[in-house]
Amino acid sequence: MGNIFDAREILAFPNGINSSDTLLAGVHFNLTALEHWNYTLYSNGTLSNGSRCLLTFAPYTPTLLYPNGTFINSTSCYSPVNPIGERAKIGIVFAVFYAVVLFFMMINLRKHGRLYLPSEKRFRPIGRRWQWYWGIMVCVAAFISLLMNVDVDRYYLPELPIVLTSFFWYLLQMCTMALVWEAVRHWGSWMERQYIDPNPFVLSEEGIRYRFELLIPLVFYLFLWLNFFLIVPRSWGSIEKQRSPDQITDIATPSATNSRAKAAAFLLLASWIVTVVSLRHSIKHYLPRNRGILNRIVGILTNIPLRFVVLLFLSLAMIAYQTLCAWEFQWSVLNVDGNRLPIFLGGYTPPLLILLVQCLYGYIAPNEDLELMRQRRVRGLEQDRDLGIVHKPAWWRRVHGDYIPDGESMRDRIARNVREVGGGRATARGVQQAMANRDAETENVEMGPISRTTTAASSNHDSSRAMPGGSSSPASQFETYVGKSDRRRSERTMAVAASMLFPGQGGLTPEERRVELVQEGPPPYTDAEASANRGRGRQSSTQGASARSDSAGTLVSLSGQPQQVRSMLDI
Template sequence: MTLLHPRNVLPFPPGSNGTDTIISGYHLNLTALGEWNYTLYSNGTLSNGSWCLLTFEPWAPTYLFPNGTFLNTTWCWSPVDPIGTRGIVAIAFAVLFGLAIVLSLVTLNKHGSLHLPATKRFYPIGRRWQWYWGFWVCATAIVSLLTSIDVDRYYLPELPVILTSFFWYLMQWGAMAVVWEAVRHWGSWMERQLVDPDPFALRQDDRRALFELVIPLFFYLFLWLNFFMIIPRNWTPIQHQRYPEQTLLEAAPTATDARFKAGAFLLLVSWVVILVSLRHSIKHYCPRNRGFINRATGLVRFTPLRFKLLIPLAAAVVAFQALVAFRFDYSPLCVDGNLAAIFAGGYLPSLLILYVQIAFGFLNPNEDLELKRQRRVRNQEFDRQMGIVHKPSWWRRVNGEVLDPNASMRERLAANARELSGAKPTPADGGYGPEVPSDAAGPVEMTPVPPPPPPAVSRPYTGRSETLHEDRAVAMAASLASSEAVAAREAAAERARRHHELMQDGLDLPPPAYSEAVGTRQGDATRTRSEQSEGGRSTDQPQTQVRSMLDV
C-alpha cells in the first residue's frame, strides 16, 4: 500500500555506524529496516506497505528487534490529533439530532395513539411511518456526525471517513422517505375526512384508488434504486487521501463516478413522484378549479404550509447530492473539503425537515380526536336543521332524571315508565320532586305489591296439663296441614293460569284424538256435556283405530 508519493521519501538519518540510524533521538537497526523494506516519509511515518508507524514524539518507536518488531509503536491510523473544526460542528449537529429523537417520540405518541376503532381502509401504521423514518434519519445522522470527529483526529484518513460517508447517504435516503410519507399520509387523511360522513362517497376500485395503490411502489422503487447505486460498493478508495496526488487519482474519481451521478438522478425522480402525489391529493380531495391558471393557483393555495417548507428542503437534499457527485471538494467524502458547504448543504436540510415535522406535529391535533370533533359538529348541525334542541347537562339532574348507579331494577323500570307517561319523580323513587303519599295510586304495572303477612306462630305451652299439650300439638299440626293445602291450591292455580297463557299464545297441548270428535258426532252417551266443554277425554269410550283415509 503506497502511503505517500515516491518523491516524498526521505533517506534514513546517519547513526553511530553503518548499521545504525537515529529517528527522533532513538537508535534503530538500519539492517533490520532494510530487511523488512521500511521506508521513511516526509510526513513523519515509517512504512513498508503493510505496516505504518508514527516516527515523531511522543509516539516514536524506541527500539527495533532483528525480527522487525518495534517497541512503543503507534499506528498511522490513530486519533492522535485534537478535535478540529469539523468535529466541533459535528458535535453540535449531533446534539440537535438527538433532541429531535426525543421530540419525535412525543409527537409519535400524540399522533400514533388510537381514539377510534381501527379500520382496514385506514391502517394506524400509515400515520406513524413518517415518524419511524424520522428516527432513521436521526440515528444515521448521529452516527455519521460522531464518526466525523475522528476524521480530523486520525493522522492518516482511514475507516472514519468511510463510515461518515456511508451513514450520510443513508441519512439523505431517509429524509426523502420522511417527506414522502408525510405527503402520502396527508392525502389519506383527506380521504378519511370525506368518507367518514358517507362511506360510499369514494369508491375503492376506481382509477383514483388504483393510482394511490401504485404510486408508493414507484416512489420506493426509485428510492431503493438510489440505495443500490450508492451503498453496495467498494468504499476503500475513499480513504486514500493521504497526499494530494493520491486524492486526485483514487478518492476523487471514486466519489464522482457514474454510479453516484445515477443515484442523484434516481433521487430526483423520487422527488418528482412526491410532487405528483401531492397534486393527485389536491385534485381529488380539495375544491376543483377550472382552467390552467386557476388549477395552478389552486395547487399552491391548497398545499399545506408544512409541505411548502418540506418540499423545497427535499429539493435541497437532492440538489446537494447531485452537486457532490460532480464536485468532490464539497462532498462529506472529502477529508479536507469545504466544511461550510458540507454542513449547510449536507446536514442542515435533513435537520430542518425533522424540525418542521416536529413543529407541525405539536400544532396539529390527533386525527381520531379531530374526526370525533367533526362528528359532533355535524350532529349539532343536523339537530339544528331538524329543530332539535338538547337540554344542558344539568337539566336532567335538576329534574330528577338521573338515577342512582346503585338503583334496583324496579327503580329503573319505574324511571322508564315515568319517562313514557310524563310523570315527575318523587323522593320515594329517588328523585327530587315533591313528596307523594305512599298510598297514592300509580301506574298499574308499577303498583307496589304489599308483602305477605308473617305466618302466625303459636307460642309453645309450658304448663303441666297433658290435655293442653295435646290440644296445642293438634292445632299446630292442623295449621301446618292447612298451610300446605293452601300452598298446593296456589300452585295448582298458578299452573292453570300458566296453561291458559300458553293456550292464548298458540302453544297449546297436542289436539285431542280423533275418537273424541267421532264420539261427539255420534252422540256418545258415555261422554258428558261437561267433559265436552272442558275438552276432556272419556275413559269409557275405546279408542278408534284409523284403518284408511276414508275413516278420516
C-alpha cells in the same frame, strides 16, 4: 492498511553510529532489520512497509526494534493523535441539535400514533406512524455521521471515520426523502379518510384513483432503493486514499464523482418528482375542484399546505447538494479537507430544518382519531339541529338519576339498582319461595271470579243486615286477600284505602262488574250454565249416538256409553 505514497515523499534513513544503524527522533534502530522488512521513511513522519504504518515523531516514536521486525511502544498512523478541528466542533453542535429533535420526534410518534378508534383495514395505524419512524432514522443517521467527524479530524491519516461519515450521510439523505414522501402520502390518506367518513361508499376501492394510490408508493420506493444500491455497494476503501495530493487526485476524487454517484443523485430527484405528483393527486381528488387552467393552477397553489411548500423546497436543496458532490469533490462531505461551509450548510442543515418543521406540525396538529371524533360530533349536532332535536344539558342526567359515577362498572350499577328496589342476593331458598308464590298467584287468578263473587255476596249480605238502610261500608266492598302475592296484596290495600278516602269514587261491586261486562260483550260463563250443560250431555249420551248433543261442554260422563260419531255434524 497499506499506504501508497508518491516517490517524492520518500526520505532516506538518517545515518547512525555505523552503517547498520539509523537515528529516528533520537532513537537508534537497526537499519539492517528495517531494510530486511522493507520499511520506508516518508516525509510526513511515518514509517511503512505496505502492511504496517507507524509514527516516528515524538512522543510516538517506538523505543526498540527486534530483528524479527517487531517494534516496542509503537503507535499506528491511523490513530486519533490530532486535536479536535473545526469540522469536529461544528459537527458536535449539529449532533446536539439532532439529539434534541430526536426527543420531540418520539413524543410526536406517541401522540399521533395512538389509537382512539378501532383500526380500519383501509387506514392502517402504521400509515400515520411512518413519517415519525423515518424522522427517528434521520436523527440517528445524522447523529452517527456528525460524531464520526470528530475522528475525521483527529486521525493522523484518513481511514474508517471518513467512510462512516460518508456512509451515514448518504443514509441521512435517503431517510429525509422518505420522510417527506410519507408526510405527503399520509396527508392524502388523511384527506381521503375525512372525505369518506360521512359516507363510506362515496369512493369505491377500484378504478384509476385506487390503482394509482396503490402503485405510486411502489414507484417512489423503487427510485429510493435504486439510489441506495448505487451508493452503498461500492469500494469505500478508495475514499480513504486522501493521505497525499496524488492519492486525492488519482483515487479518491474519481471514486466519489463516478457515474454511479451521478445516477444516484438523479434517482433521488426522481423520487422527489413522484412526491410532487402524489401531492397533486390528493389535491385533485379530495379538495374542491376549480374549472379552467388558470383557476386550477391557483387552486393547487392555495390548497398546498405551507408545511409541504417548506418540506419540498428544503428536500430539493438537499438533492441539489448531493448532485453538486457528485461533480465537485472539493465541496463534498467525502472530502476530509473539504470546505466546511457547503458541507454543513448543504449536507446537514436542510434535513435538520425538515425535522424542525415536522416537530412544529406534530405539536400543533391534533391526533387524527380525536379530530375525527370531533368532526363526527359536529356533524351530529348539525343533523340534530336540522331535525329539531334538542339535547338536554349535561346536568340533566345527574339530577334525574341517569348519571353514572366515574369508575363504576356495569356490575356495580346493577347491584346499586337492586339495593334501591329492596332486592338481595339470589339464593336457592329464595328461588323456591318465588316459585311457590308464582304458583299460588296463578291459582288465585284462575279461581278469582268465584271466590270474589261468593265473598262479596256474603259480605254485602252481612253488611246489609248490620247497617241500617242496607248501606254498606266502603271496606265491605272488597274481600280480604289471603294469598301470598305481595303485589296483589298491596293493590287490594291501595283500593280499600282509596275507597275510604274517596267514597264517591269507590270500586265496583262484583254484581256491578258483571253488569258492566255484559254490556261490553257476551255474558260471562257461570257455574250454573256449566252444570246444565254437563247434565244435557249425560242425557244425550244415554238416548243414543244418533241424537246430536246441544251441550257446549267438552267433557263426557264416565258412566255413559261412548258417543258414536256418524257424520261431521255430531262432532
